[in-house]
Amino acid sequence: MSNTISTSSQGTHREGSASDRGAGILIDRVTKRYPGQKAPAVDGITLEIPAGKTVMFVGPSGCGKTTTLKMINRLIEPSEGRIILGDDDVTDIDGDELRRRIGYVVQAGGLFPHMSVAKNIGLVPKMLGWDKQRISNRVDELLDLVSLDPAIYRDRYPKELSGGQQQRVGVARALAADPPVLLMDEPFGAVDPITRQRLQDELIHIQSELHKTIVCVTHDFDEAVKLGDWIVVFSERAEIVQYDTPERILAEPANEFVEGFIGSCAGLKQLTLSRVGDVDLLPGITARSGDRAQEVIARMERAGEHHVVVLDDRDRPVQWLSRRQLSRLNVIDGLTDPKLPVVGNRATLNDALDTMLVCGEGAAVVTGPRDKFLGIIDVETVMRAITAIRQQVANSVPADAPVGTNTGSVPTTAAAGARL
Numbered sequence: 001m002s003n004t005i006s007t008s009s010q011g012t013h014r015e016g017s018a019s020d021r022g023a024g025i026l027i028d029r030v031t032k033r034y035p036g037q038k039a040p041a042v043d044g045i046t047l048e049i050p051a052g053k054t055v056m057f058v059g060p061s062g063c064g065k066t067t068t069l070k071m072i073n074r075l076i077e078p079s080e081g082r083i084i085l086g087d088d089d090v091t092d093i094d095g096d097e098l099r100r101r102i103g104y105v106v107q108a109g110g111l112f113p114h115m116s117v118a119k120n121i122g123l124v125p126k127m128l129g130w131d132k133q134r135i136s137n138r139v140d141e142l143l144d145l146v147s148l149d150p151a152i153y154r155d156r157y158p159k160e161l162s163g164g165q166q167q168r169v170g171v172a173r174a175l176a177a178d179p180p181v182l183l184m185d186e187p188f189g190a191v192d193p194i195t196r197q198r199l200q201d202e203l204i205h206i207q208s209e210l211h212k213t214i215v216c217v218t219h220d221f222d223e224a225v226k227l228g229d230w231i232v233v234f235s236e237r238a239e240i241v242q243y244d245t246p247e248r249i250l251a252e253p254a255n256e257f258v259e260g261f262i263g264s265c266a267g268l269k270q271l272t273l274s275r276v277g278d279v280d281l282l283p284g285i286t287a288r289s290g291d292r293a294q295e296v297i298a299r300m301e302r303a304g305e306h307h308v309v310v311l312d313d314r315d316r317p318v319q320w321l322s323r324r325q326l327s328r329l330n331v332i333d334g335l336t337d338p339k340l341p342v343v344g345n346r347a348t349l350n351d352a353l354d355t356m357l358v359c360g361e362g363a364a365v366v367t368g369p370r371d372k373f374l375g376i377i378d379v380e381t382v383m384r385a386i387t388a389i390r391q392q393v394a395n396s397v398p399a400d401a402p403v404g405t406n407t408g409s410v411p412t413t414a415a416a417g418a419r420l
């Protein structure tokens, strides 16, 4: 672990566009005591949120996730400690001014019901004094980004939108002034599981383009695994039990408390983090339409293979035949099997396992760019991959691990350390 905390944006920072990438956040020895409460809701937390990364907060109800999140944009004022945003100590700056630099997304979008979609999204740009044309262009650009057709949706009112659409507009509104930081409080908690999955995928896509610094509270551990570069597991009074990558939390939970959070299927969750292209595929045996069945069977026997993948003239798999099926043919035909169990090499191991289970083969054909045949994946390969990944992850602590502690005794940069 480094002995300094850097909150500046790193990497491919483009000239003249300081706000379009994330800024790091340092929550520096922060405590929150609510009036009338004996114990603090958040007790001396120091947490480094790396620039351009997505950090997920998980933990039991009432452990202080939302309080910690809202102290970042000072919707809740810290009782003690400081918040550093990028290189600035923002603990004492005007709260409204701060919130223009930090997008905020709440459950169900939190849209103003009496304002159209365009007005909702254009709210902060208007407060910043942008001219009408610039606001209008920005609204259209953001609606496109969140997959809503501007021509259809810009003049609608929130009640004329589905829950998922409202949530998309909420994300667009939070991004309107291109803030470097996005805070999200249970953003997808109010939508059905399928819409939730789609919105999560969209957020991953948006983040791959924008590289904001995102801090997100969730009750859904699977969501944390899917979206997070890093996950903070909190217990009472925002005590950090583990701050780690999803892979390491799954492979190396810090204690029984974290294990309880993961649930009983750590191995299966690991499957969603690995891709088919990351594992060693079986080469399989291939043939083409027009090949003589007996010759192919002889080749299969020599190779000890029970199936052959039939490729078309562009090397795309079209059939997957067993020796028995072949024995009924003279020559392999050029038919395409619509039920061919095929997965792309970018699919997760979880998707691959799904495909294998649905087809009942215990294996699937893998394709790469332009759907060309790459090899075969089977259940044993997946199992071996999980074991290997778990061992590899468990043995390697990431060099760039951010700081998360409740002791408050972490050395910091000169700027952050001036008042320590």
Ligand SMILES: Nc1ncnc2c1ncn2[C@@H]1O[C@H](COP(=O)(O)OP(=O)(O)OP(=O)(O)O)[C@@H](O)[C@H]1O
Pocket (backbone or CB within 6 Å): 034, 035, 037, 041, 059, 060, 061, 062, 063, 064, 065, 066, 067, 068
């Ligand atoms: N305005 C308030 N006044 C007094 N106590 C509060 C206030 N807001 C929150 N608390 C208390 O502070 C603690 C932390 O609350 P917080 O909302 O941060 O937890 P959380 O982890 O986000 O919970 P949940 O997962 O249920 O949303 C809780 O015990 C809560 O009762």
